[in-house]
Amino acid sequence: MTNRSPHAPTSHALAPHALAPQALIVDDEEGIRQMLAAVLGKEGFAVTTAADGAEAVAAFAASRPDVVLMDIRMPRMTGLQALSEMRRIDRSTAVILMTAFAQVETAVQAIKDGAFDYIIKPFDIAEVKLLVGRALQMRGLRDDIAALHRELSASYRTDRILTNSPKMADLLQTIAKVAKSNATALITGESGTGKELVAAAIHYNSPRGTGPFVKVNCAAVPEGLLESEFFGHEKGAFTGAVARRRGRFEQAEHGTLFLDEIGDISPGLQVKLLRVLQEREFERVGGTEPVRTDVRVIVATNKNLEELVRQNLFRQDLYFRLNVVTLRTIPLRERPEDVRLLAGHFLQRFAAENQIDVTGFDDRAVECLLRYPWPGNIRELSNAVERAVVMSTGSLIFPEDLPEQIGCAAACREEPDEPVAAAGDGLTLRAKISEYEARVIAEALARNAGNRVKTAQELGISRRSLLYKLQEYGIS
Structure with a gap:
């Protein structure tokens, strides 16, 4: 028999396949460790166990498990202390705490500090399986989101933006420089010139690229709702506010907030936006507690903000605060x-x-x-x-x-050089083709009793293509 230190992490490779999910079980009671190892082993996990928080942190650093089941009260290092250390190593792992009923308040605080959930001893095996399965599912969703985010980031690389224009080449160089900073940026340009694309390129090529990119079209939100849209609101702040709502600034935390059509916001909201940019904090509508924010702001407009300032329609101090870096999109005619x-x-x-x-x-x-x-x-x-x-x-x-x-x-x-149909009726070849196509579509529509989905399927075209052609040929 091989001698083993009583404090060495124990590996239960009950599911040794390379793709098996990894689980770490931490408890100072050996019976609970063995029981949970057997249960999760049968569920297809490769299981490692540890007898206290210190062992758990070492095992966690070595194996980076997908799920951790850990008791709160243990010698040498508690579950809460171990949770804090694990969060420093890898924040993506789901940590489920095991606790006695008297410690529930502590467990709830631990969830606020980053734990996935908690379970009360003595627990039901079915409940453990359900909770671990949900944790693993959430881990998979996060991995999928991260993969999609990497793909999205790659699509916004400046070298993948299609252009042969020297002016656009200069703009892309500016985007690359601005992206490296944390400066507020103002994007100006005509409608349809890609201001949102420029904002996204700045975000995804910046150190904040892994954070959220939140967009608000200020012209599309009713004036009375813009403040709540920006800053969120507390429950009961106004009629219909049945629960607290996080605003766009909170949603964009550690990322970028893109405010399109910034020239359309009211003077009152301009004051509050200026305060956020200066002090990096705000209050929710109906709230009194300041909320700190770590957000980069990028704004865009197709209006002349300098002219709006001269007309006293836009605050000069806000304009200066927004106009740290200005980028002008290039209209297609240029x-x-x-x-x-x-x-x-x-x-x-x-x-x-x-x-x-x-x-x-x-x-x-x-x-x-x-x-x-x-x-x-x-x-x-x-x-x-x-x-x-x-x-x-x-x-x-x-x-x-x-x-x-x-x-x-x-x-x-x-x-005059358009080929004429042989029938001598004066119609061009393309006109003849269109006439024939209209007749084929009308007959197919009749056979399918006017059902456009079935008609499109019969003709081998998309429903949108069929709708365009029905409109073109005046077929009802």
Whole structure:
């Protein structure tokens, strides 16, 4: 028999598979350790045990388990002390405390300090299994969220933003510099130029990139609710406030708060926002206790804030506080090099989403895209390409597939070199194709008794594509 120190952590590799979840059981009573090790072993865990908090911390540092079941009252180091040490090593592990009824108040405080939950001795085995299973499930959800967050962060790397424009290249260099700091940033630019994209790129390339990125469109929230939206409210603060609510500043803790359309907030809210930026604290609506905040603020507007300041519609001191770093987004008409590039990107995306076999643009359609001034910028280009993809009848996008406001579509339709159908009725080949397509759609709709979902499935197109074509051809 091998001699073992009475205080050495014991490993019960009852589920030695490499993918088995790891559990650490900590209790000064050997019988409880053995019983829980057997129970979790049968549930597929690889189990390690420890007799007190000091052993537990050493075992925790060595194995980084997924779940810890730990008694509160133990010699040498208590469960609460061990919890604190474990949280310093790895905050992602779920720690479940075991306690006697008289210690419940202590266990509740431990949950506030980071424990996952507690269970009262003597406990039911089914309750232990349920609680451990829930802890493992929560760990899995957190891992999934972390993976999605890493993927999202990668998508906002400045080297993955599509552009061939020298002006955009300069903006991306500025974004990279600003991201490294914690400075408040003001993003200006026309609607549809990607101000939110710039804010997200700053956040995800910053030291706060692993924290939350919370967005508020100040123009979309009713004036009377903006203060509660920003700062939250206490229960009973106003009619309908049935519970305490965390505001956007609290939701964005250790991350970034993006306030879009900042020029639309009221003078009263401007004062409160200025205080938060200066003092890093606020009160919830209906509350009196100050709440400390660690949030980076990025704001955006398509208005001229300097002009609003001159008109006394925007506080000058708040403007100076927000205008630490200013970034101006580039309208599409100032970056013509990107029109073709972005149009191709949107075409691939919408063709895949709608399951339509469209591979590119006819040369005349490209001329239309390059000639148009794009007052709605990238958002308008995206919408135009989506409509063109849905309305296309072949593998290429032609001028007549583009929205009317693009401008040159009507002229392009009248070009004399368009092939004429052999029937001699004066219709172009594309007009004939459209006529045939409208008849096929109408017949399919009739066969399916007007059911648009079944009609789209029969025709092998998406429901959105069908709706566009019904509108185009005036089919009801």
